[in-house]
Amino acid sequence: MPVIEIQGLTKTYPSGLQALKRVDLTIDRGEIFALLGPNGAGKTTLISIICGIVNASTGTVVADGHDIRKDFRAARMKIGLVPQELTTDAFETVLATVTFSRGLFGRPGNPALVEQILKDLSLWDKRDAKIMTLSGGMKRRVMIAKALSHEPDILFLDEPTAGVDVELRRDMWAMVRKLRERGVTIILTTHYIEEAEEMADRVGVILKGELILVEEKTALMKKLGKKTLTLNLVEPLTTLPADLADWDLRLSPDGGELEYSFDANAEDTGVPALIRRLDRLEIGFKDLNTRQSSLEDIFVSLVHRDGEAA
Amino acid sequence: MTFNGYGVWAIYRFEMARALRTLWQSVVTPVITTALYFVVFGGAIGGRMQAVDGVAYGAFIVPGLIMLSLFTQSIFNASFGIYFPKFTGTIYEILSAPVSSLEVVIAYVGAAATKSAVLGLIILATAALFVPLQVLHPVMMLAMLVLISVTFSLFGFIIGIWAGSFEQLNFIPMLIVTPLTFLGGSFYSIDMLPEGWRTVALFNPVVYLISGFRWTFYGAGDVAIGISVAATLGFFALCLGVVMWMFKTGYRLKA
Numbered sequence: 001m002p003v004i005e006i007q008g009l010t011k012t013y014p015s016g017l018q019a020l021k022r023v024d025l026t027i028d029r030g031e032i033f034a035l036l037g038p039n040g041a042g043k044t045t046l047i048s049i050i051c052g053i054v055n056a057s058t059g060t061v062v063a064d065g066h067d068i069r070k071d072f073r074a075a076r077m078k079i080g081l082v083p084q085e086l087t088t089d090a091f092e093t094v095l096a097t098v099t100f101s102r103g104l105f106g107r108p109g110n111p112a113l114v115e116q117i118l119k120d121l122s123l124w125d126k127r128d129a130k131i132m133t134l135s136g137g138m139k140r141r142v143m144i145a146k147a148l149s150h151e152p153d154i155l156f157l158d159e160p161t162a163g164v165d166v167e168l169r170r171d172m173w174a175m176v177r178k179l180r181e182r183g184v185t186i187i188l189t190t191h192y193i194e195e196a197e198e199m200a201d202r203v204g205v206i207l208k209g210e211l212i213l214v215e216e217k218t219a220l221m222k223k224l225g226k227k228t229l230t231l232n233l234v235e236p237l238t239t240l241p242a243d244l245a246d247w248d249l250r251l252s253p254d255g256g257e258l259e260y261s262f263d264a265n266a267e268d269t270g271v272p273a274l275i276r277r278l279d280r281l282e283i284g285f286k287d288l289n290t291r292q293s294s295l296e297d298i299f300v301s302l303v304h305r306d307g308e309a310a
Numbered sequence: 311m312t313f314n315g316y317g318v319w320a321i322y323r324f325e326m327a328r329a330l331r332t333l334w335q336s337v338v339t340p341v342i343t344t345a346l347y348f349v350v351f352g353g354a355i356g357g358r359m360q361a362v363d364g365v366a367y368g369a370f371i372v373p374g375l376i377m378l379s380l381f382t383q384s385i386f387n388a389s390f391g392i393y394f395p396k397f398t399g400t401i402y403e404i405l406s407a408p409v410s411s412l413e414v415v416i417a418y419v420g421a422a423a424t425k426s427a428v429l430g431l432i433i434l435a436t437a438a439l440f441v442p443l444q445v446l447h448p449v450m451m452l453a454m455l456v457l458i459s460v461t462f463s464l465f466g467f468i469i470g471i472w473a474g475s476f477e478q479l480n481f482i483p484m485l486i487v488t489p490l491t492f493l494g495g496s497f498y499s500i501d502m503l504p505e506g507w508r509t510v511a512l513f514n515p516v517v518y519l520i521s522g523f524r525w526t527f528y529g530a531g532d533v534a535i536g537i538s539v540a541a542t543l544g545f546f547a548l549c550l551g552v553v554m555w556m557f558k559t560g561y562r563l564k565a
Contacts, residue, residue, distance in 0.1 A: 051405075051406040052405055052406050053402055053405045053406055055560055072408065073314065073408040073410075074408075075408075076406060076407060076408040077408045079406070081402070081406050083399075083402050085399055087398055087399030087400050087402060088400065089398070089400055090398075091328075091331060092324075096327070099320075100320050100323075100324055101320075101403065102316075102320075103316045103317060103319060103320030103323075104316075104317045104320045104321065104403065104404070104407045104409065105316075105317065105407055105408060106314045106316050106317050106407075106408050106409075107316060108316060146403070
């Protein structure tokens with residue numbers, strides 16, 4: 001069941017910059033969706049339109065059944081946003097700013113809930129501290145607390161772990177999973193593939209204002225996934241035998257390892273034939289392993305491919 | 311939900327808290343400044359000036375001085391209130407919140423107007439310590455005080471949205487509002503001006519505001535009270551119209 005439906009969304013800034021060319025996207029309730037793309041691809045513009053910070057040039061967005069323009073109140077009450085920049089009121093206390101956010105989003109005061117949110121984010125001890133006295137990581141937590149204060153069903157995390165240390169990143173991932181268990185839909189943008197790989201159910205790749213791919217993460221990795229077979233040879237080779245020219249092989253510099261890249265989804269991966277041929281050539285190997293390529297490899301190849309097409 | 315009362319209240323309280331945090335700057339500074347005017351113009355010079363329209367000079371300048379504070383403080387409070395979130399980027403939260411433009415205006419302008427109206431009353435009380443005061447039409451006086459606070463807070467809100475730098479934020483108050491107020495009869499009756507200049511002065515909108523406010527004190531002004539009230543309401547409507555247009559188009563707020 002879709003929780004966000006985006007149709008024909010475009011955005012051209014007054015400067016003439018076409019930030020979004022045409023985006024159609026459906027996000028399902030309760031999923032974690034990672035929007036992946038290099039800087040300037042249009043990730044933040046897309047999020048900003050859905051959250052009401054930027055006006056779309058054309059197209060519609062429906063959030064939880066509410067058009068974000070015609071029915072902006074209902075739509076926005078469902079949405080929480082943690083922006084990329086650490087923008088907070090320097091002189092406010094943590095507790096005051098989170099309480100403010102809850103009211104701003106049209107919810108009656110609920111000190112117990114605010115306390116719980118602050119405790120979940122390890123901010124309770126700092127509740128009376130002025131925000132400007134906090135570290136960058138703590139400020140990031142404050143922004144998350146603000147975004148969660150009105151109990152949104154949809155949470156946008158724009159580059160949540162940019163410039164964040166490993167500990168906070170782990171905490172954040174744990175928090176995201178906890179929210180998902182509660183049924184919150186999470187859309188995060190990132191250019192760390194690791195993050196998408198770790199967290200997401202589905203991945204969308206945005207490039208130069210176009211959503212060039214939306215796929216289940218596992219399916220994506222399977223579909224575009226290349227595998228690498230590595231053979232540890234008994235006797236190092238100095239050169240690749242001509243009889244092996246049919247395979248895309250690489251020899252390690254010391255000649256002790258043979259690497260073969262293949263498409264894991266192809267009818268014929270070429271692996272059995274390779275093994276037979278090696279056997280016939282009496283090239284022995286002690287060990288072998290195959291490795292699935294990461295999202296990073298997939299992403300790089302996509303960006304690369306698009307660059308060639310352009 | 312048709313009206314986000316919690317949202318309006320949250321912004322209003324935030325803005326009022328900001329004033330309390332900067333109490334010195336918000337209240338004490340204008341009060342001291344105004345007290346200095348009374349000491350200089352009311353006490354030192356006023357004693358040597360003849361009464362204007364039958365009112366002692368020290369008392370005569372009180373409505374004008376309150377107006378001067380209302381203008382500058384309303385503009386300052388409201389313009390700073392909206393400009394600062396724009397400057398720091400925290401405006402993102404207001405823009406993404408389920409608050410309508412009208413609610414945002416009510417909250418920011420309401421808070422700014424509350425602050426300057428309270429300040430106006432404090433200055434009035436301060437003035438009473440220095441000069442003998444009378445208020446012939448107290449209800450009208452309060453109504454004018456509130457209406458002008460709201461109007462100039464709206465005006466300040468517009469400046470705050472328009473401004474792209476702190477310099478621009480100060481430009482209109484310093485270069486337009488203060489001179490117009492000084493020339494608008496804060497310290498004299500425009501009847502004291504030569505014939506030609508009196509006609510010129512009538513093009514200064516501030517004359518109508520100060521005149522109207524002075525009427526509520528002493529029952530006499532430079533222009534008829536009806537004209538003053540109409541001018542004030544006209545300026546109020548103009549500012550409101552501009553603000554609504556700004557939000558409708560996203561002017562300087564949304565890309």
